[in-house]
Amino acid sequence: MDQIQIFTDYLRQQGLKNTSQRMVILEVFLNSNLHYSTEELYLKLRKSHPRIGYATVHRTLKLLAECGLASELNFGDGQTRYEPCRGGQHHDHLVCTRCGKIIEFVEPRIEKLQEEVAERYGFKIMSHRHELYGLCSDCSVASES
Amino acid sequence: MDQIQIFTDYLRQQGLKNTSQRMVILEVFLNSNLHYSTEELYLKLRKSHPRIGYATVHRTLKLLAECGLASELNFGDGQTRYEPCRGGQHHDHLVCTRCGKIIEFVEPRIEKLQEEVAERYGFKIMSHRHELYGLCSDCSVASES
DNA sequence: TAAGAAAATGAAAATTACTTTCAGAAAAGT
């Protein structure tokens, strides 16, 4: 089942309506590998669909997060970002504090140790965030000058 | 060198002034093991020092973070929190999404794997955040009912 | 110690990101 189907099913199931705006936002959102903030996605959409408002973009991103098609990210810059969930492997992020580049990483051994830690405290993990901040390879070279 | 000394040295070095407000805020902040938001610390301070303003508390917490005496935490509830840095071992957090309890954990093996991941991408880690969200032992028992 | 320069304070205003409101527009059921 593709992502458009997942979304339309979710809308129907919730008694919500399938509007052209929602479809456009979903499509543009999916066809990118970026980590959009609401603002950024709104600005991008405005080029091709100038009539779509900020609030609609915001509300749609929330919906996408609800139905599992997007995940909310927060890198401490005061803006919530969204990335498409491709149903693949869970990943975390390296964030370059100089150029803003975001690299995704997968490290199952860390996931495993997390579980171990949680168990130590009788804690039941529902979600987590793990972000490494610093300089990406380009920027750490650049800053040596 | 104690923390008051670190702070006064930092102030002098930056050409900033050593005021009674700053000292009071530092003292109250250090004498607690909580993870204060600006609001919470302001309210606590107001009981003993009603003349201290919110903005001063906010500015002082920022200063403490700058000079390494506090670290900023962000658990996604829209409030920045601060905890005293005791120069001890680095720790991360388990956050109970039901009762708000915050448990600190230390897991050097995770720290080590992080470094390994960073190396994989030629990335130089400056800081990181790692938080596990879920139910603490009390709350997971309570929610079984 | 007093005077001057520089910075801090606290109240209020401004900013920022996000969320809600509301009147008109669009979708889905009848």
Place this chain on the structure above:
DNA sequence: ACTTTTCTGAAAGTAATTTTCATTTTCTTA
């Protein structure tokens, strides 16, 4: 088509944080 319900977009409202500004305080320097 008609009716009900939900959406939309613009604008207003929130909440946390940050800045402004007139006044006060601190830290030299005379």
